[in-house]
Amino acid sequence: MVSPVKKDSILVVDDAPDTLELLQRNLESRGYQVLTAPHVMEAIEILKTTAIDLVVTDLKMPGASGMDLIRHVRENFRDIEVMMITGYPTIETAVKAVKFGAEEYLSKPFTDTELFSAVEKVFEKVHGRRMTRPAWHRSQTSPYGLIGESEAMQNVFSAIAKAASTSATTLITGESGTGKELVARAIHYNSPRNSAPFVPVNCGAIPGELLESELFGHIKGAFTGATETRAGFFQTADGGTIFLDEISETSLSMQVKLLRVLQDKEVYMVGSTRPRKVDIRILASTNKDLVHLVKKGLFREDLFFRLNVITIEIPPLRERGKDIFLLTQYFATQFAEELGKPKLRFSENALSVLKNYHWPGNVRELENVVQRLVVMTEGDLIEVPDLPSLMRFSALQKTGLHRTLAEVEAEYIRNVLASVEGNKTRAAEILGIDRKTLREKLNKKLKVTPS
Ligand SMILES: Nc1ncnc2c1ncn2[C@@H]1O[C@H](COP(=O)(O)OP(=O)(O)OP(=O)(O)O)[C@@H](O)[C@H]1O
Ligand SMILES: [Mg+2]
Structure with missing residues (x-):
């Protein structure tokens, strides 16, 4: 008996009804299952309920654009591919589309053959990947694209769900590299605003004097060089979400202006005295202790309270227990796939170094x-000497004065051995003992596992 083969499914998004119909007819004739949506919002709705393999989208559409859709798909569905179609081909749009994660790019007008070959090319990749992808890859990916099963991360997931269900200003805190931006995106893309833009602004990276006009826009002639009126991030994000990353880096005078936006829901473009209404949800993040900054007079208390309606604290990686292994597996699979290399395995000892390291960059x-x-790595097995030396040392360092001399000695020997990549002759030299003594220490009471 022949087992039924699942048809590959394609979602076509275009605001022109003729194009939609044509693409649907053509693709169906090749045996694909085809759904259509006339705009991004409807496409997002379909994606919520239907398993789709490939999204084929127009670039320019009224409301959210094809670029917004690519971003949405990339951030929420790891297994869906995107192909962009546009009537306005420029190098920049092509580059941007690919950077955001479009697999293929097709410019209008195109022939049926061009369409089919582009679609087939995408599916070849998809099928190749399915063959090599281990089952856990799908099952352990959370709906937010955030990996984590620890209790600490479960709390973050439920906080995301709560924050996504309201429009309340939300402050996301956590050390550097803990995933603050990913959490911000998860909130936006799971909120009712998800078909309007998500606009991240790195407040620390934009010079103070520029930030105001970047955020609020400026009118023509507002300052030297303002040759035309330009919208700011707040106008771009209208209806959607603005993410003020590293909010602690804003000046006190900027903080007054942000407070006003939060209170009045309106912005003043630089050079204008006319307020403009904006419908914006604000998310902010910081890796600093804002309470401490408030005490020192470096952050306005009133703004702090306004931002802090909901707070999501992302735990540092070292407090996430076995999530460290899940993330290691996840990244190992991802990079191996990308680089076409074998999937790495980790020795017990290497895993224990990863587990004990303090991960300042999370x-x-x-x-x-x-x-x-x-x-x-040449082979596919990672052992302790393969790990960065900094990590081997600090992971093995226990603090506190609760250790026996034997433990301290064992740890020191392990560190020295790791530093010389397991070379016992070199280690013995450094330790000022002969090889035989070292071997004895390794063999008996110290239980030092050479790496
Ligand atoms: N739980 C997670 N699962 C998978 N990937 C994650 C997770 N958390 C973070 N990442 C990845 O780690 C990197 C850092 O995440 P992100 O940029 O969100 O951190 P951040 O807290 O904003 O960092 P910074 O303080 O440096 O701005 C990104 O590449 C992100 O994709
Ligand atoms: Mg960040």
Whole structure:
């Protein structure tokens, strides 16, 4: 008996009814299952309820654009591919589309053959990947694209769900690299505003004197060089969400202006005395202790209270227990796939170093470490000496004065061995003992596992 083959499903999004119909007819004739949506909002609704393999979207549409849809898909569905169609081909749009995660790019007008070959190319990749992708990859990916099963992260997930169901201003706190931006995006894309833009603004990266006009826009002639009226991020994000990243980096005078937006829901463009209404949800993030900054007079207390309607505290990676392993597996699979290399395995000892390391750069640091390992490692087994030396040392350092001399000695020997990549002759030299003594220490009471 032949088992039924699941048809690949395609969602076509275009505001022109003729194009929609044509694409649907053509693609169905090739055996694909085709759904259509006349705008991004409807496409997002369909994606919520229907399993789609490929989204084919027009770029320019009234309301949210194809680019917004690509972003939505990339952030919420790891297994859906996107193909962009546009009548206005420019290098910039092509580059941007691909950067946001479009797999293919097709410019109008195109022939049927061009369409089919582009679609087939995408599906070849999809099928190739399905063959190699382990089952856990799908099952353990949370709906927010955030990996984590620890209790600490479960709390974050329920906080995201709560924040997404309201429009309340939300403050996201956490050390550097803990996933603050991912959480902000998860809130927006799961909120009723998800078909309007999500606009992240890195307040720390924009010079103070520029920030105001970047945020609120300016009118022509407002300052030297303001040759035309330009909208700011608040206008761009109208109807959607603005994410004020590193909010602690704003000046006190900027804070007064932000407070006014929060209170009155209106902005003044630089050079204008006329307020303009905006419908914006504000998310803010910081890796600093705002309460402390308030006490020191560096952050306005009134703004702090306004921002802090809902607070989501993201735990540091070192407090997430076995999530460290899940994330390691996840990144190892991802980078191996990307680079076409074998999936890495980790020895028990290597895993224990990862677990005990204090991860000051959190998930971003782990991501970078795993990426480097995938690139640099010849074989597929990672052992302690393969790990960055900084990590091996600090992971093995226990603080406190509760250890026996034997434990301290064992740890020191382990560190020295790790620093010379397991070379016992070199280790013995550094320790000022002969190889035989070292071997004895390794063999019996110290239980030092050479790496
Ligand atoms: N739980 C998670 N699952 C998968 N990837 C994650 C998770 N948390 C963070 N990441 C990844 O780690 C990196 C850092 O995340 P993000 O930029 O959101 O952190 P951040 O807190 O905003 O950092 P910073 O304080 O440096 O701005 C990103 O590449 C993100 O995709
Ligand atoms: Mg960030």
